[in-house]
Amino acid sequence: MSDVKDQVKFLTTIDRREFMGLCAQISVVLGLGNSMVPKIAEALEGAARKPSIIWLHFQECTGDSEAFLRTTSPSVAELVLDILSIDYHETIMAASGDQAEQLLSKTMKENKGKYLVICEGAIPLATPPGPAGLRGGYLTIGNKTGLQIAQEVCADAAAVICVGNCSSYGGVQAQRPNPTGAVGVGEALGIKTVNIPACPHNPVNSIATVVNYLLLGSLPPTDRFGRPLFAYEGRIHDQCTRRSHFDAGQFVTEWGSEEAKKGFCLYKMGCKGPQTYNNCNKARYNDHTGWPIGAGHGCVGCSEPKFWDTMSPFYKRLEGVEVPFGGVESTADKVGLALTGAAAAGAAVHAVYTFNKKKEHEERIIDREKEGK
Amino acid sequence: MVILLEMVKVKTAGVRVLHWVIFLSTVSLVLTGLYIADPFWLSGSGEAYQTFVMAKIRLIHFLSAIALDVAFLMRLYIAFFSIFHTDWREVLPSPGNVEEAWQSFHFYWTLEGEQRERRWIDPFDGITFHLLHLVLLLQLFTGFALYVSGIEMVAGVWGLWAKTLHVATDWTLVVFGGLPGVRLMHHFTLWLVVSGAFLHIYLQIWKTIKLQRADISAIINGYKLMAVKRGK
């Protein structure tokens, strides 16, 4: 193993304090108490059980690797690369070309059935035009399609963890009309994956998932979108720092306004917090210093499947409904008002017509009283 | 044609009260729903704890929703088990009902021929009530899906309530494409409720004036007029 390790560039040691700090942080994210911190440290240090990790890149922007490497007091990246054994990671490993591919097959062979795969990026399934067209051919690495690589590597994995919205659900490249047929890894392979979506994902959550696996030997319980409940059970809106302004009816209506400076609720600016499950309101990004809504921008729902389609336009409250005729994008209100207007117009026409026309069989009504009954 | 009319009892007090509970709660839901969708009246820039506009409007929305749903379920029960008159058959779109409803529709627009006199809900009304009920049911399910989306940490009785709601409403997430779709549907259905209720009210007023059978009085004091004797 040591020759493998030598090839990983970022191997540094960290001091004990930083290490225990990270363990405490993970304990909080997992919802465990202080008493679990030593256990977490033990799990992370237990060299015997240190899993080999293969990090695969597909259609992506490397944002999740960036987030992973650049986070938290002082250097989760160093720590994690030291504690976990990240044996294959195209962006950060020193090896390249054939050497890298050999490393991959070696890691897979040596750790068959035991290694963890972390996926970043979506897998295209469409076939490009042309004679050489090949299913999934919009992404090839070393003459293999992303789909083939994923199938080969994930087949013998102990678990597959998807970080970022792209590998979880397809991300931006799966947005309508999705020219490359991009889908998430779980969907592409028809397997169950643990998904840590967001754009980018919060490394605290992926590390916590790995720790959960090390501690208990199993993956954390997830919701119906494969997201670990410890991180994705709560809605942004319900733990938002601006929630009191929502309840008070204090809303930002213009960027850069006095209300925006006062930190009012961003609901009217299209904030999707009420539709989004994530823990960035609690765990936060960048050394726990900030998160989008804290920084003054509405939530765009980046941890939800197909958020580019379902949450856009990002700066409006509800998406437009596509009206089948004419292909115009209209809003629910326009269609609804048109419908109500049509009902009112129909009633008006009906009233004018029928009140000017006599019934065919006009009735003469005899008063009950007069009849003497 | 000379006819003799008589007041006949058509609706019990319970049905009438429920009707107006449904009416009032729907009006309240539409108004508060529009506010939730676009909070047009903003509170000033004082401290947040001093005003509570959105929270209060949402509370009224939920309370009205509970009132609507309870009244709705009670009305449903009465439709099947009333000791006065069970009327569930009249709102079902059975072939006979559809045909007669179509004849009524024709009559409402041309005033030609005669409409068959009905003591209970006539088939045309019956079908509109059927649709109106489906629309209200849709609001019920999408509304509770939105409601339960904010409940976390499920334990105890509260958890049981949340779990029940999840079982009852999670299908809306699948059908309408997640919470954004459910929200959009809930919002859009407001307009179905508004236009449906508008047509219903228009028709009842029109019938009352044009057909001279005091239809509106049926839902107020329970009696409407029916022909008991016809002559030339």
Ligand code: HEM
């Ligand atoms: C949101 C508004 C309303 C809704 C959702 C609504 C709904 C209903 C429903 C479901 C029924 C049939 C079930 C029953 O007998 O209880 C009904 C009957 C009736 N409603 Fe309404 N209603 C509304 C407003 C009104 C208003 C404002 C009027 C008065 C102008 C009215 C007049 C009537 C009458 C006369 C009937 C009896 C029809 C019959 O038995 O054939 N409704 N309504």
Ligand code: HEM
């Ligand atoms: C006539 C029936 C109803 C109408 C017209 C109505 C209308 C609306 C509208 C327009 C919204 C705003 C949607 C948006 O733009 O985001 C809304 C929100 C909502 N409604 Fe209803 N609604 C009705 C019944 C119900 C029912 C039966 C429930 C059940 C609990 C319910 C629960 C909710 C909830 C939870 C919200 C979201 C509030 C928030 O997240 O702040 N509604 N409603």
Ligand code: SF4
């Ligand atoms: S999820 Fe976001 S950050 Fe991650 S690869 Fe996709 S676009 Fe980039």
Ligand code: SF4
């Ligand atoms: S800013 Fe967004 S998430 Fe926060 S309270 Fe307002 S609507 Fe909810």
